[in-house]
Amino acid sequence: MQKLKEIISKIEKLDHSLAEETQKRLDNLTKPQGSLGRLEELAKRAVEITGNVNPPIKNKVIFTMAGDHGIVEEGVSAFPQEVTPQMIYNFIEGGAGINVLAGHVGARVVVVDMGVAAKIQNPKCKRQNFKDKKVNFGTKNMAKAAAMTREEAVKSIENGIEVFEEELVNGIDIAGTGDMGIGNTTASSAIAACFTGKPVEDLTGRGTGISEETFLNKISVIKKALKLNRPNPKDAIDVLSKVGGFEIGGLAGVILSGASHRIPVVIDGFISGASALIAYHLEPKIKDYLIAAHCSVEQGHKIVLDYMGLKPLLDLDLRLGEGTGSALAISLVEAGIKIMTEMATFQDAGVSEKVESRK
């Protein structure tokens, strides 16, 4: 708990002292004022978060964290649990969606076993892109008991913090979150219902693509888990322990670490949203360090983002997770920063300014 408390205590309110200067700088570039819309907003946010007028954007890191969920016993997913470790190997080998998209935008992927229900053993795991931070072999079935102990919940967040801090030595200018875990939309819906107070029906989606029958079962299982465990929305650790997941806790740790180090964190889809909710309820100031990558097909995602006042950048009908949306959004943040740092000013380029006011 000490590590978590320390990180939280280091998170500062977003610093707006450079806002005016940055706005002037953007307005003096050869384009009508504000005409690059959200790219300009991203540039400003990057300056405010980092406190650097030329925010670096070389080291782009996506943390793809995996964990298993005991709730899959209840038949809530379209894929078998064995897919979680199989996908870990796929991430390490570079064959998954996140590998391709991270490569496309020049980001590196850090794959983390936060709590997969299998021993990950492969000589290739000695590769630098994999970290073993397993808290336990999957959560318990939350329809029958708490998903994890309170100690495990804290440990999952602290392991996430550890991953981030270890990776800092390799450089992190911007971080992206990503998840893998069969059953983790179920846990995320439960977390979202608990914090937002919205009906489970509004927060539950089709995950990897389940049938109507499985979908109705998923809703009733989530309700059962909430009724049994009664997570306390005023205690984020309680929520995480009763209906959460190890990768969800780990990503909350990544978010808290990013904010404490003044590094922008791009959050991916619905599961990352649930992680952000945990972090937000531990320390609401983290919100200003987050950039919402996209609006997922998972219907609960919009509710989660609205709850924290976050406006997604992309809406491309994505529902894969892994950090795929984060990768695409990181490229937009980079575009915004490049606009600010690379474009010519009216003076440099000898371009006349707006004259309407002269008339």
Place this chain on the structure above:
Amino acid sequence: MQKLKEIISKIEKLDHSLAEETQKRLDNLTKPQGSLGRLEELAKRAVEITGNVNPPIKNKVIFTMAGDHGIVEEGVSAFPQEVTPQMIYNFIEGGAGINVLAGHVGARVVVVDMGVAAKIQNPKCKRQNFKDKKVNFGTKNMAKAAAMTREEAVKSIENGIEVFEEELVNGIDIAGTGDMGIGNTTASSAIAACFTGKPVEDLTGRGTGISEETFLNKISVIKKALKLNRPNPKDAIDVLSKVGGFEIGGLAGVILSGASHRIPVVIDGFISGASALIAYHLEPKIKDYLIAAHCSVEQGHKIVLDYMGLKPLLDLDLRLGEGTGSALAISLVEAGIKIMTEMATFQDAGVSEKVESRK
């Protein structure tokens, strides 16, 4: 007219023969089916357009075409006309928004003087990234006469075709459109009103950022131009000649050429939308070769895209033009193609498939 007729005659209906095979291929990649949403749609579209199961995406080219508009005499813009040539030099020097964003996504920019009201003379214009295809020194004031002659309208499209075909020798795997021209949102609103039949008020926006007074004047000027010229929506050349612009015609030529060579064309904002309307009314089959980059702040843009049945990829409050939206969207097309060509299959990666149906 011969060149234009030839190009149009070469445009084929989109070929769906590879659709089923491509869908199977996408569904066999290590991700839930359809979970990469519009990226998968872009990959499929690229296959259908090019007829290549591994569509090349190395040569990304943005055509930024510039022209001036006599209508600026009526006080419809916030910036003076001299900005058009000044921005041409800025494009050539690499200091504009489009240079930065094209660089970000690995695209090259081809700058074209289609009808700027000044002689572009600069030793640097011998650089390969600039083409002089001037049809005339700006259009006439369409509130007093036709913007250009019918011959000039045809020439502007044919010059656009010429630019595209010349550039083909350097390789074009995907093309993007972009515009520059003080006063060109006014012409675009007139074109859109003519083809869609919607009220001028719904199709007119604030351009580079005009006041309420200038905005109301802009609307009345567009109405006056339409009333005076009575462009015939069944004759796209008539519309272009009476209320269009040289860069708008040039970009219509780029679009027609792209379709005829089975090369995807990413269209930028409102002005590119007006160009697409011209091309679409010359040959409706072009629609399937277009990818709408984004939804502009210019309120008429959505109407134009809906009219052609195009759904924009991005919504980032952009209103700069130049091809800036195209650049960002080209990167998404590339992402989609890479997903299809670089991801591992379930078999390759040893990942289990969906089991729900087994139950």
